[in-house]
Amino acid sequence: MAKAIEKIKDTYKANKNILFIVFILIILVIDVIMYSNFIYNERSYYTEDYLAYDSSLKSDENVGASRINQNVNVDGSSPYLDGRVEVRQSFVSTRNNLEAIAIGFDKSFRTYSPDPINIKIIDKENNTIIAEYNSIYDEPVQSDTKYKFAFDKQSNSKDREYEIVITYENESSSNPVLYNTEKTYENGTLTINEEKQPGTLSFEIYYYSRYATIIFTVAIIAITIISILALYLLMFKNIKFEKLFVCTVLILGLAYVFVIPMYRGHDEHAHFFKAYEISTGVFNTPIINEHSITTIPSAFFDVLHEDYNTEERYINATYYDDVIRSAGVEVDEENTITVGGEYMAVYSPLPYIPQALTIRIMSLFTDNLLIIFYMTRIVNLLVSVFLLYLAIKIIPFGKNIIFFIAIIPTTLSQIASVSPDALTITSSILFVAYLLKLIFGKDKITIKNIITLAVIGTVLGLCKIVYVPLALLTLLIPKEKYNKKRDRVLMCVLAVALPIIANLAWLGVASTHLSLIDNNKSDAQKLNILSNPIEYLRICFYTLYHDFDLYLMQLFGGFMEHIEMVHVGWINVIAYIIIFIIIVLFDKDIKVKLDKKMKITISIVLFIICGLIYTSIYMQWSTLKNYYINGVQGRYFVELLLPFMLVLGQNKLVKESGKINLVKVIAYSGVLLNTVAILTAVITYI
Numbered sequence: 174m175a176k177a178i179e180k181i182k183d184t185y186k187a188n189k190n191i192l193f194i195v196f197i198l199i200i201l202v203i204d205v206i207m208y209s210n211f212i213y214n215e216r217s218y219y220t221e222d223y224l225a226y227d228s229s230l231k232s233d234e235n236v237g238a239s240r241i242n243q244n245v246n247v248d249g250s251s252p253y254l255d256g257r258v259e260v261r262q263s264f265v266s267t268r269n270n271l272e273a274i275a276i277g278f279d280k281s282f283r284t285y286s287p288d289p290i291n292i293k294i295i296d297k298e299n300n301t302i303i304a305e306y307n308s309i310y311d312e313p314v315q316s317d318t319k320y321k322f323a324f325d326k327q328s329n330s331k332d333r334e335y336e337i338v339i340t341y342e343n344e345s346s347s348n349p350v351l352y353n354t355e356k357t358y359e360n361g362t363l364t365i366n367e368e369k370q371p372g373t374l375s376f377e378i379y380y381y382s383r384y385a386t387i388i389f390t391v392a393i394i395a396i397t398i399i400s401i402l403a404l405y406l407l408m409f410k411n412i413k414f415e416k417l418f419v420c421t422v423l424i425l426g427l428a429y430v431f432v433i434p435m436y437r438g439h440d441e442h443a444h445f446f447k448a449y450e451i452s453t454g455v456f457n458t459p460i461i462n463e464h465s466i467t468t469i470p471s472a473f474f475d476v477l478h479e480d481y482n483t484e485e486r487y488i489n490a491t492y493y494d495d496v497i498r499s500a501g502v503e504v505d506e507e508n509t510i511t512v513g514g515e516y517m518a519v520y521s522p523l524p525y526i527p528q529a530l531t532i533r534i535m536s537l538f539t540d541n542l543l544i545i546f547y548m549t550r551i552v553n554l555l556v557s558v559f560l561l562y563l564a565i566k567i568i569p570f571g572k573n574i575i576f577f578i579a580i581i582p583t584t585l586s587q588i589a590s591v592s593p594d595a596l597t598i599t600s601s602i603l604f605v606a607y608l609l610k611l612i613f614g615k616d617k618i619t620i621k622n623i624i625t626l627a628v629i630g631t632v633l634g635l636c637k638i639v640y641v642p643l644a645l646l647t648l649l650i651p652k653e654k655y656n657k658k659r660d661r662v663l664m665c666v667l668a669v670a671l672p673i674i675a676n677l678a679w680l681g682v683a684s685t686h687l688s689l690i691d692n693n694k695s696d697a698q699k700l701n702i703l704s705n706p707i708e709y710l711r712i713c714f715y716t717l718y719h720d721f722d723l724y725l726m727q728l729f730g731g732f733m734e735h736i737e738m739v740h741v742g743w744i745n746v747i748a749y750i751i752i753f754i755i756i757v758l759f760d761k762d763i764k765v766k767l768d769k770k771m772k773i774t775i776s777i778v779l780f781i782i783c784g785l786i787y788t789s790i791y792m793q794w795s796t797l798k799n800y801y802i803n804g805v806q807g808r809y810f811v812e813l814l815l816p817f818m819l820v821l822g823q824n825k826l827v828k829e830s831g832k833i834n835l836v837k838v839i840a841y842s843g844v845l846l847n848t849v850a851i852l853t854a855v856i857t858y859i
Contacts, residue, residue, distance in 0.1 A: 189408060196404050199845060204393055207852040211389050216492075216859045218379040219268055257366070260339040262374035263297065264361035270381035271330035274337060275321040277375030293338040294324060303327065303335075319377070326381055334361075337376060385859045388493055392432070392855040399428055400848045407840045414572065414836060415565050419558060421840055422579045425847050426554045429589035432851050434496050434858050435476055435546055436489040438590030439735050439808070440516070445546065445591045446473065447517040448528035452536075457682060458518035465686045467514030472504045472542050489735055492858050496543065503540040518686035521635040521679050524593030527556045546591070553595050557588035560599035568606035569613040570762045573835045574818045575602055577756055580843030581749060582730025582741065582850040583808050594808070597636035601643065601812035604629045605819075608646055611654065613766070618654050618664070627667035634672035635679060639785040640812055642778050644672045649771050687793070695792040702788065713787050716802040725750070727807025730850055739854045745846050752842055756818065759833050763822035772823060775816050782813060 211217050274294060294304040304324035327333075363370045403424050407417065436442040446469050450458065458465045476491055476499045522529075531552040535545045561579055565572055578584055588595040607626055611618055626647060634641040647668040655661045687695065702709045726732045729749040733739040767775070786809050787802055794804035 193404065193408050196408075196841065196845070197401060200397055200400050200404075200848060203845065203848055203852070204397055207849065207856070208389075208393065210853070211385075211856045211859075214856050216856065217382055217385045217389070218273070219382050220380070221267065221378040223373050223376050223378075258339075258341055259366055260337075260374065261364045261367075262337040262361060262376060263334060264337075264376075264378065265332065265334050266327075266330040266378070266380075267332075267360075268380040269327075269329060269331045270383075271327040271335070271378065272325070272381050273321055273323040273379035275319050275377040275379070276337065276339070278320055290339065290341040292322065293340075294322065295336045295338060296327070297334040297336050321377075321379070323379075330380075337374065382859075384494070388859050389855055393852060396428060396848055396851050396855075399424060400844050403844045404841065407837065407844070415562060417836070417840065418565055418576050418579070419562050421576075421843065422561065422585070423554070423558050425580065425843070425851075426558065426585050426589045427551070428847075428851050429585050429854075430547065430550045430554060432854050432858075433586065433590065433734060434491040434493055435499070435543065436491050437734050437738070437858065438586065438592050439594070440489075441591050441735070442473075442489040443514070443517045444525070444593060445528070445549070446512060446514065447520065448525045448549065448591060449473070449532055450514070451522050451525050451529040452533040456522045458514045458686065460685065460689070463689060464513060465515040465518040465689055466511045467517070468509050468511050470504045470506055471508050471510045472502050474510065475499060475502045475542070500543060502542040504536070504542050504545065505540070506536075515686055515690045519683040519690075520593060521683075523632060524596040524636040527552055527596070528591055528593075549591050550589060553591060554589045557595045557599045560596075560603050564599075564603045564606035567610045569609055570766055571606075571609070571815065571819055571822075573756055573760050573762065573839060574815055574822075575606070576836070576839050577752060577818075577843075578602065578811065578814050580839065580847065581728075581811070582733055582745070582847055583728060584811055585847065586730075586733050587808065587811075593636060597633065597640070598811050600629060600633040600636060601640055602815055604633050604643055605646070605815050608649075612650050617656050618650065618660060619656075620660070620663070623660065623664045623667055626664070627671045630668055630672040631675050634676045638676045638680065639782060639789055639809075641672050641676055642781045642785070643816075644669045645778050646775065646816075649774055690793070694797060697797055698792045698795070701798055702791070709791075712791070712800055712802060713784070715800065716787070716805065719801065720805065724805075724807035724810065728810055729807075730846075732807075733850065733854065739850070739857045741850045741853045745849055748842060748846055752839060753818070755833070755838060756835060757821045757824070758827045760822055760835055763819055764825075765823065767819065767823055772820050775820050779813055779817060779820075783810075786810075 276292070290308060292306040293302050295301070296303050304322060306322055361373070363372060363374050403421060406412065406420060412420065436445070438444075446467050447458075449469055450467050453468075455468075458467055460466070474488065476488070476495055528549050531549045532545060535548050539545065561575060565575055568575065584598060587598060604626070607629060611622055611626065630641075630644040630647075633643065647664055650661075650664065652658075652661055655664070723732075726743070726746055727737065729746045731741050731743060731746040733741065787805060790804045791799075791802045795802050
């Protein structure tokens with residue numbers, strides 16, 4: 174018997190080693206895929222752009238001026254009677270390692286005719302052809318009007334003259350349409366059939382970027398090591414669930430802290446400014462000349478250096494080179510500027526407390542802007558992980574759901590930023606966890622429990638008012654759980670009324686700032702909703718139908734960061750949806766826990782919150798009487814995932830989970846999928 178047990182252990186150990194090797198191979202495959210993605214990404218090159226052309230030349234009456242080789246001239250005459258067209262554009266390379274050129278073709282051109290188009294890239298120094306193509310489809314299409322042609326890297330290309338030669342017969346109905354521009358280009362000439370032309374061919378030059386390659390190589394090695402280390406801890410170390418959760422979320426969260434450039438989170442620059450304002454003791458943004466004004470050190474704007482001053486880029490459009498260049502920027506609190514703070518002024522100061530304290534404490538030790546900023550991110554992450562850890566510890570069931578929510582890229586990127594959404598997400602999860610502890614625990618409810626739940630609910634409500642209805646779930650606590658009837662009344666007053674009263678009080682303060690944003694448009698929008706409720710419902714359902722796929726992308730990390738800058742894609746999203754379904758179907762821990770009354774009540778509360786999300790966005794951000802609600806984002810529903818999945822998990826579709834280890838499914842998948850998301854972010858911000 175003992176030998177049999179040992180044999181089983183040995184077999185398991187051997188299989189575990191094999192499984193670990195399989196996971197390493199999967200990570201290496203991910204690395205190859207992501208490296209390929211990097212190679213073909215625009216940000217992996219230095220570029221010189223001459224693809225732009227004067228939009229005024231594209232009007233119908235002037236089309237002949239922008240399209241340099243039509244079948245007929247504007248007056249109807251034929252420009253090239255011999256049927257042959259040869260377009261030549263010379264240019265001088267300004268860098269070494271020239272390796273690709275993109276040419277602007279009109280999207281209407283197709284190579285279906287037997288007459289091919291011939292494209293050559295010629296080194297004029299020694300009159301050699303370095304690349305030749307017989308169709309614009311020889312290389313991947315980058316856009317409707319941009320076709321990129323890659324060739325062997327020209328190591329010593331700097332200051333050498335090259336020429337783009339495009340030849341075709343002018344007899345086919347599918348002739349190419351090549352754009353030119355009046356943009357001045359002194360280092361080259363454009364000719365058609367040896368006749369010099371004004372302007373420049375629409376083209377773009379690509380050079381191998383050693384900087385981008387080094388950044389991505391370092392990142393891919395670091396992320397691979399972190400992923401393998403995380404998998405090793407998950408597979409070979411006997412760690413308790415709570416510690417495993419903390420290690421996994423903390424490791425992945427720290428990766429996001431440093432992978433996402435400064436200010437690149439959702440409105441992160443504005444949140445950082447607000448946190449700084451609070452750190453100086455200003456809890457309500459002052460209004461000066463009918464504008465909410467936030468005073469910040471001018472160093473906060475030095476991240477983009479001269480680019481921001483010339484308005485070429487927005488303040489949060491940062492990349493790694495901006496962060497690197499800002500390494501020596503120091504904060505001088507005497508040298509300040511003022512910025513418009515209307516949008517952040519409506520936020521309660523409470524969700525900024527961890528960030529504000531960090532800024533103030535770090536300012537005592539250093540003036541370095543990057544150290545202060547990234548430490549603020551780290552502390553926000555640590556506070557978030559701690560609150561999630563508490564939720565995991567106290568929740569009687571649904572631990573796997575919290576783990577799942579925490580390792581979604583959307584959640585990780587939020588809690589690893591300066592954003593107050595970190596506290597919104599974690600306090601919502603902690604509130605539901607503590608409420609379930611009170612409902613299903615053996616002990617009677619004490620005054621301490623009532624005060625604790627009321628405080629968590631108030632914090633959640635002051636983070637974002639739309640989530641206040643979660644406090645209504647306290648009504649689900651059975652009356653038998655109270656020692657006295659007075660305690661039940663006290664629970665209703667404190668846990669339900671306190672968050673509402675606190676938010677109404679802050680709303681009274683914030684309303685002055687809100688009126689400066691929308692010029693009291695929200696009042697007119699509210700009147701419109703109340704006078705046409707059926708029409709408003711149609712607008713809500715149309716928006717849901719129109720943007721449902723977008724919500725899924727944003728909720729499960731298909732799109733991340735400000736203005737959905739990081740495009741991870743549907744593969745990750747589908748993977749998370751599958752894990753979502755697996756938990757709902759196979760997690761025995763959440764089966765038959767909620768009675769019918771609880772399920773109905775939770776569903777109603779979730780419906781109310783969704784309605785508040787839609788309505789608040791419609792009133793503030795959508796144009797008056799618009800048929801569509803602008804601004805609703807999938808990340809707003811992260812706070813609702815825990816109660817939503819608990820309700821769905823009450824099904825009896827699958828009674829036995831078999832050999833599925835949900836913890837490992839979530840952990841392994843989370844590491845692999847976040848590896849993809851993190852490397853995608855690196856590629857985006859190089």
